[in-house]
Amino acid sequence: MPKRLIPSVEGYAQPDESGKLFAPAAARNVAALTEVVARLAPASGSALEIASGTGQHVCSYAVALPDLRWQPTEIDPVRRTSIDARAAEAGLANIAPARALDATAPGWSTEVAPQDLILLANLLHLVSREEAQTLINEAALALAPGGIFLVYGPFSRSGALTSEGDKAFDASIRAKDAQAGYKDDGEVIGMMEAAGLTWAETVEMPANNLVLAARRD
Numbered sequence: 556m557p558k559r560l561i562p563s564v565e566g567y568a569q570p571d572e573s574g575k576l577f578a579p580a581a582a583r584n585v586a587a588l589t590e591v592v593a594r595l596a597p598a599s600g601s602a603l604e605i606a607s608g609t610g611q612h613v614c615s616y617a618v619a620l621p622d623l624r625w626q627p628t629e630i631d632p633v634r635r636t637s638i639d640a641r642a643a644e645a646g647l648a649n650i651a652p653a654r655a656l657d658a659t660a661p662g663w664s665t666e667v668a669p670q671d672l673i674l675l676a677n678l679l680h681l682v683s684r685e686e687a688q689t690l691i692n693e694a695a696l697a698l699a700p701g702g703i704f705l706v707y708g709p710f711s712r713s714g715a716l717t718s719e720g721d722k723a724f725d726a727s728i729r730a731k732d733a734q735a736g737y738k739d740d741g742e743v744i745g746m747m748e749a750a751g752l753t754w755a756e757t758v759e760m761p762a763n764n765l766v767l768a769a770r771r772d
């Protein structure tokens with residue numbers, strides 16, 4: 556059993572007859588995310604997405620970067636069904652079947668290394684600091700030399716929550732799980748560096764989100 560709450564799929568439309576889920580937030584941010592991924596990703600090689608959710612993101616990435624081999628992963632079987640249904644419907648041959656992965660459990664890197672690109676969207680605020688560090692350590696170990704790690708989501712900046720929406724969202728997460736909540740941008744860069752990665756870039760994204768980019772030298 557996962558140690559944390561997996562966000563329920565209740566906020567999503569019910570799975571359709573093929574099992575596809577739809578996340579309105581993913582529909583809103585997919586274009587901006589795909590643009591950043593296309594700019595920072597290697598042109599070819601292997602790419603692993605952690606916590607792929609509905610599969611909306613990985614399908615867009617796989618179209619934009621057809622020479623990368625994409626491996627979506629998810630802890631939740633209902634979402635894995637959605638990812639596979641989306642990839643099948645899109646006819647995308649460069650997406651492997653979704654793989655079960657608890658990204659906060661130590662040791663998973665040995666099963667998926669080496670990867671040229673690893674992506675994570677919208678999970679760090681839902682786990683504890685310790686779990687975030689474990690996830691980042693494993694991602695660093697799973698990267699090939701020269702590999703890129705991109706982390707997207709909401710963060711506090713230099714210790715401050717910078718919008719009313721972020722304050723409310725962080726408080727609602729902590730009310731459900733006192734160990735979870737927003738991580739700070741500098742704190743996550745520190746976690747990346749502690750894992751042996753080199754911070755490369757911070758990209759401002761719509762809706763006050765960030766992409767934190769790091770490289771394995």
Ligand SMILES: C[S@@+](CC[C@H](N)C(=O)[O-])C[C@H]1O[C@@H](n2cnc3c(N)ncnc32)[C@H](O)[C@@H]1O
Binds near residue numbers: 559562656
């Ligand atoms: C807020 S959703 C984000 C989904 C997707 N990345 C996106 O941005 O639309 C968080 C996702 O993390 C997954 N998740 C939760 N705990 C996880 C864990 N320990 N390891 C891997 N995935 C996890 C959930 O099942 C869910 O799909």
